Amino acid sequence: MSTYLSLxxxxxxxxxxxxxxxxxxxxxxxxQSVAKDAIRSSIAHINRAEFExxxxxxxxxxxxxxxxxxYSWPQYFKVVDWNSFQIQKxxxxxxxNKHLSHISRDSYYKDYKDADDDAGAVxxxxxxxxxxxxxxxxxxxxxxxxxxxxxxxxxLNYTDLVNHDDATRIPNTYDPVIIEGALYYxxxxxxxxxxxxxxxxxxxxxxxxxxxxxxxxYDSIRxxxxxxxxxxxRSVA
Numbered sequence: 616m617s618t619y620l621s622l623x624x625x626x627x628x629x630x631x632x633x634x635x636x637x638x639x640x641x642x643x644x645x646x647q648s649v650a651k652d653a654i655r656s657s658i659a660h661i662n663r664a665e666f667e668x669x670x671x672x673x674x675x676x677x678x679x680x681x682x683x684x685x686y687s688w689p690q691y692f693k694v695v696d697w698n699s700f701q702i703q704k705x706x707x708x709x710x711x712n713k714h715l716s717h718i719s720r721d722s723y724y725k726d727y728k729d730a731d732d733d734a735g736a737v738x739x740x741x742x743x744x745x746x747x748x749x750x751x752x753x754x755x756x757x758x759x760x761x762x763x764x765x766x767x768x769x770x771l772n773y774t775d776l777v778n779h780d781d782a783t784r785i786p787n788t789y790d791p792v793i794i795e796g797a798l799y800y801x802x803x804x805x806x807x808x809x810x811x812x813x814x815x816x817x818x819x820x821x822x823x824x825x826x827x828x829x830x831x832x833y834d835s836i837r838x839x840x841x842x843x844x845x846x847x848x849r850s851v852a
Contacts (some may be wrong), residue, residue, distance in 0.1 A: 617790050620779035622654045623647075625790065626797045640779035649804055650797070655776055657796030657818070658783050662773035664822050666694045669829050670784045671771040676703075679763045682736035685754040691771045695753070699768035700745040708761050715745040715755065722746070723756055731758040792821030 624634040627650050635647050643651060662668065675689045688695070700715040723746040730739060738760035745767075748754045755765070776783065785793065795818040802811035 616782040616784060617787055617793075618779065619651070619654065619776040619781045619783075622783070622790065622793060622797075623650050625794055626650050626654060626801070629794060629798060630801060635779075637779050649801065653797035653800035653804075654793065656800050657793050658776070658785065659773050660796055660818075661785060661789075661792065661822060661825070665826060665830055667770050667830070668785075668825075670786055672768065673771050674766060674768050676764065676766045679742070679755065679759040679761075679765055681760060681762060682734065682738045682758055684731050684756060684758050685748045685750075685752055687750075687752040689769070691774055693770045693772035695767060695769040697745065699766075700753075700755075701766050702741060703764035703766055705764060708763060710741055710761075710763060713741065713743075715742060718744045718746050720746050720749070720754075723754065727756045731756055734758050734760075789821070789825055792818065792825060795821055 620635065620637060620640055627634050627647065630646075630650070632646050632650070635643055662671070671693065673689075677686065679686075697717040700717070702710060702713040702715065704710065704712045723744065727744065734757075739757035740760050741763060742755035742757055742759055742765075744756045746754050746756065771784070783793070795814050799811050799814040799818050802808075802814055
């Protein structure tokens with residue numbers, strides 16, 4: 616993936632400005648500092664465009680605590696795949712891989728919380744359900760009676776680039792999209808509204824292309840022309 620330094624220098628070259636050296640990256644001033652801000656703004660904009668960009672996909676593994684139902688989300692968490700929660704096989708705990716069914720928090724409070732609370736610190740059994748926690752996290756039920764291993768899939772939130780070698784998670788293929796977005800912010804800063812408008816159009820087109828390629832995928836495309844012809848023939852008959 617491209618680094619903060621390489622992207623910023625790409626932008627500066629497009630603007631015919633002096634590039635930044637690795638040694639000077641943290642002490643820039645003037646247009647170079649604005650260019651760094653523009654790169655970060657462009658990347659943040661792209662990340663906000665979709666909740667589930669594939670390049671932000673992540674897997675989290677944790678060990679459940681006996682008698683504890685609710686847990687915090689991992690760092691930089693954005694959105695979770697509720698269908699991905701799975702207790703991991705562990706022969707020492709006599710447990711096989713087990714998918715957890717997603718239930719609402721209201722259902723948990725109504726049907727299961729009393730039993731979990733009654734069990735206290737010893738727990739009930741191997742969890743069967745997962746639900747959205749009351750705060751910033753998730754919960755499992757029944758309350759675990761052993762230190763089961765849990766794994767689930769989620770998507771990361773945007774994290775700011777700071778150092779010269781910090782890398783964006785966006786694939787290199789889409790560096791031109793990042794640069795067009797950064798150009799929009801640079802031209803806006805310079806009050807060049809015509810150039811900013813053109814850069815914004817190209818930026819938005821680039822994001823739509825990313826969405827089409829990375830998000831809106833189809834396993835197959837069925838040709839319905841013959842089907843329509845058959846229906847017409849049948850209606851005439």
